[in-house]
Amino acid sequence: MTRPADVTERYVADFKAFAGNGAAGAPAWLKEIREAAIARFAELGFPSMKQEAWRFTSTAPIAETAFALSRRRTGAVTPADLQSLNSESPRSARVVFVDGSFAPELSTVADLPPGVRAGSLAAALTTAPDLTRAHLAHHAPYQASAFAALNTAFLADGAWIHVPAGTRVDRPIELVFAASATGAPTVSHPRSLVVVERGAQATVVERHVALNDAVYWTNAVTEVAIGEGARLEYYRVQNESRRAYHVATTHTTQGRDSVLSFHPITLGAGLSRHDIYTALRGSGAHLVLNGFYLLRGQQHADHHTVIDHAQPHCTSHEFFNGILGEQAHGVFTGRIIVRPGAQRTDSKQTNNNLLLSAEARADSQPQLEIYADDVKCTHGSTMGPLDEMALYYLRSRGLSPEMAAGMLTYGFAAEILGRMEHPDLRSELDQVIRARLADRSPGGRRA
Amino acid sequence: MSQRTPLLQVQNLHASVDGKEILRGVDLTVEAGEVHAIMGPNGSGKSTFAQVLAGHPAFAVTEGSVRYRGRDLLPLKPEERAREGLFLAFQYPVAIRGITNAYFLRSALNAVRKQRGEEELGPVEFMDLLEAKLKLIGWDDSFLDRPVNEGLSGGEKKRNEILQMAVLEPKLAILDETDSGLDIDALKTVAQAVTLLRRPDNAVVLVTHYNRILTHIAPDFVHVLSGGRIVKSGGKDLALELEEKGYNEWAQDEAPVA
Numbered sequence: 001m002t003r004p005a006d007v008t009e010r011y012v013a014d015f016k017a018f019a020g021n022g023a024a025g026a027p028a029w030l031k032e033i034r035e036a037a038i039a040r041f042a043e044l045g046f047p048s049m050k051q052e053a054w055r056f057t058s059t060a061p062i063a064e065t066a067f068a069l070s071r072r073r074t075g076a077v078t079p080a081d082l083q084s085l086n087s088e089s090p091r092s093a094r095v096v097f098v099d100g101s102f103a104p105e106l107s108t109v110a111d112l113p114p115g116v117r118a119g120s121l122a123a124a125l126t127t128a129p130d131l132t133r134a135h136l137a138h139h140a141p142y143q144a145s146a147f148a149a150l151n152t153a154f155l156a157d158g159a160w161i162h163v164p165a166g167t168r169v170d171r172p173i174e175l176v177f178a179a180s181a182t183g184a185p186t187v188s189h190p191r192s193l194v195v196v197e198r199g200a201q202a203t204v205v206e207r208h209v210a211l212n213d214a215v216y217w218t219n220a221v222t223e224v225a226i227g228e229g230a231r232l233e234y235y236r237v238q239n240e241s242r243r244a245y246h247v248a249t250t251h252t253t254q255g256r257d258s259v260l261s262f263h264p265i266t267l268g269a270g271l272s273r274h275d276i277y278t279a280l281r282g283s284g285a286h287l288v289l290n291g292f293y294l295l296r297g298q299q300h301a302d303h304h305t306v307i308d309h310a311q312p313h314c315t316s317h318e319f320f321n322g323i324l325g326e327q328a329h330g331v332f333t334g335r336i337i338v339r340p341g342a343q344r345t346d347s348k349q350t351n352n353n354l355l356l357s358a359e360a361r362a363d364s365q366p367q368l369e370i371y372a373d374d375v376k377c378t379h380g381s382t383m384g385p386l387d388e389m390a391l392y393y394l395r396s397r398g399l400s401p402e403m404a405a406g407m408l409t410y411g412f413a414a415e416i417l418g419r420m421e422h423p424d425l426r427s428e429l430d431q432v433i434r435a436r437l438a439d440r441s442p443g444g445r446r447a
Numbered sequence: 448m449s450q451r452t453p454l455l456q457v458q459n460l461h462a463s464v465d466g467k468e469i470l471r472g473v474d475l476t477v478e479a480g481e482v483h484a485i486m487g488p489n490g491s492g493k494s495t496f497a498q499v500l501a502g503h504p505a506f507a508v509t510e511g512s513v514r515y516r517g518r519d520l521l522p523l524k525p526e527e528r529a530r531e532g533l534f535l536a537f538q539y540p541v542a543i544r545g546i547t548n549a550y551f552l553r554s555a556l557n558a559v560r561k562q563r564g565e566e567e568l569g570p571v572e573f574m575d576l577l578e579a580k581l582k583l584i585g586w587d588d589s590f591l592d593r594p595v596n597e598g599l600s601g602g603e604k605k606r607n608e609i610l611q612m613a614v615l616e617p618k619l620a621i622l623d624e625t626d627s628g629l630d631i632d633a634l635k636t637v638a639q640a641v642t643l644l645r646r647p648d649n650a651v652v653l654v655t656h657y658n659r660i661l662t663h664i665a666p667d668f669v670h671v672l673s674g675g676r677i678v679k680s681g682g683k684d685l686a687l688e689l690e691e692k693g694y695n696e697w698a699q700d701e702a703p704v705a
Contacts, residue, residue: 352544387541389541390541390542390543392503392504392525393537393540393541393543394543394551394555395502395524395525395526395529396501396502396525396526396528396529396535396537397526397529397551397555397558397611397615398526398529398530398555398558398559398562398615399526399554399555399558400526400558401526403554403558404526407543407546407551407554408543408544408546410545410546411543411544411545411546411594412544412545413545414544414545414546414547415544415545415594416545417545418545
């Protein structure tokens with residue numbers, strides 16, 4: 001067992017090396033943030049299960065693995081390697097990162113409207129210095145989270161999307177984070193920034209994929225700023241290697257009358273944790289947080305969500321469904337804060353877990369903190385095996401027990417898929433999930 | 448005397464749940480083209496009878512026989528009964544998360560069609576068929592894209608059961624208290640739909656507590672179920688008699704005769 005101090009020291013040492021060379025060329029303000037962030041990480045250390053927010057998830061497997069900072073390896077991934085990604089559906093741009101580094105040779109721009117940017121954040125620090133500085137590390141504060149602090153300390157690159165005011169991007173902008181690692185365990189800290197300005201509209205899909213069944217760690221942070229009256233539909237598909245660790249933080253901030261539909265889909269990684277902070281900072285903002293996890297074998301996924309109602313007349317509809325097979329463990333925390341003055345808040349939350357085996361486990365914790373009096377807040381969570389009465393009902397209509405069970409199981413996914421607006425992405429995810437559900441091999445590793 | 452095989456022939460049917468006997472010797476014969484009403488007080492075993500015919504796994508048949516279209520019904524699984532043309536409209540239809548009515552109906556119809564040796568229908572062909580059915584019974588398609596029985600009112604759920612019946616075209620439809628919880632207009636629409644679906648080669652068994660649905664769907668036979676047995680049978684006038692007198696006469700005779 002490695003002592004906690006040794007663990008943080010390793011990262012501090014890596015940081016010194018990183019700050020000495022890899023971070024060259026960064027603006028002074030960013031260097032300052034990185035220095036502060038590594039200091040904060042050293043103070044916080046890896047979270048322990050004694051902390052309320054981590055009571056169901058142990059970070060020890062991550063802390064005890066000696067991950068080396070991943071390096072750019074030009075040519076390690078070819079376009080053919082990415083063919084498994086659905087490449088049929090039209091997109092306006094594809095921005096690819098391999099092991100955390102921008103891969104321009106794999107990235108393509110098809111038809112971005114004038115003024116819209118989709119590319120590398122490292123480049124944007126030079127090309128859009130004011131905008132990046134105004135947003136970066138402002139939405140995702142690293143002071144409270146060791147993982148966000150570590151990501152910020154090693155902040156070098158990630159995706160940059162900028163949709164200027166009043167601009168509409170019809171086809172999805174696709175961000176691909178591919179892991180190509182094969183050898184000794186490595187870690188990447190992709191940092192992304194998405195700015196959708198006043199009255200703009202866009203669809204973004206963020207994919208995390210593995211090209212090998214390797215041990216690696218992705219520690220991602222994405223900040224999303226949505227301006228007044230803007231509309232963003234954001235898909236996030238985590239399909240890392242089954243031996244990988246995936247820790248992610250997504251921070252969204254919404255302005256007045258903006259609409260965000262966020263669909264986080266968790267299919268991969270052996271151990272994953274996704275912190276989702278959504279801040280409704282302008283009145284009349286609307287949020288749909290529509291998540292799904294499908295876990296098999298020994299997979300463990302923890303979704304930790306916070307919806308912060310800071311202004312009146314906002315709505316948040318949060319739905320998370322999980323299908324847990326074999327020895328999988330799903331954790332869901334849904335914290336909803338309604339701040340004083342956030343009157344006429346309309347907030348609902350549900351978390352439904354289907355346990356396909358006696359050894360599968362789900363933990364679900366709603367946490368409501370309501371400091372306003374004229375609000376409507378509801379929450380509910382369920383966990384259990386397939387409903388016997390529903391099985392019988394379907395059989396009484398002619399379906400075999402296998403078909404009935406399959407239909408009821410698929411329904412947990414279909415309910416979430418039904419809220420996705422983009423037809424191509426919805427149908428692609430539908431196919432992926434159906435293939436996963438149909439895979440009867442142990443651990444479900446074939447699909 | 449008719450020489451043809453009855454659609455349904457129930458003889459001395461005994462059934463129990465959790466060791467408690469609910470049905471204590473039910474006899475009933477249903478011919479194609481007929482409408483039978485089974486009436487009775489609460490707890491008389493009406494719903495149990497309906498569920499036993501559909502194959503509910505919680506009920507154990509301990510004695511007696513059920514022949515359906517000339518074969519022994521009891522060894523058949525619920526799905527096999529459905530594919531053979533037996534349909535139960537549930538008293539409490541079950542909500543199916545995430546599955547739309549259209550998808551569910553097509554899956555069910557294809558399971559039945561496969562059994563009949565007919566080709567399975569693709570989504571487009573199915574929508575044509577479904578539209579024809581909706582037109583026949585005079586309903587719109589507003590809830591086809593909604594999840595099965597989820598967020599529906601009691602009346603809408605009952606209506607949904609009748610739509611399933613229309614699509615699956617059963618030989619024997621058992622309607623378990625389809626009238627309960629319906630307002631007058633909803634009752635009328637449901638009753639009209641059932642009447643429209645009647646054919647010389649199918650039959651309907653209406654399980655009900657009240658006479659009112661029988662004023663819309665005229666039964667050929669009315670049976671009183673009490674204490675797990677059919678204690679009286681007659682024509683549609685029997686329903687009127689029950690409406691007047693209530694079930695008190697039989698409620699007192701609860702104790703088994705033998």
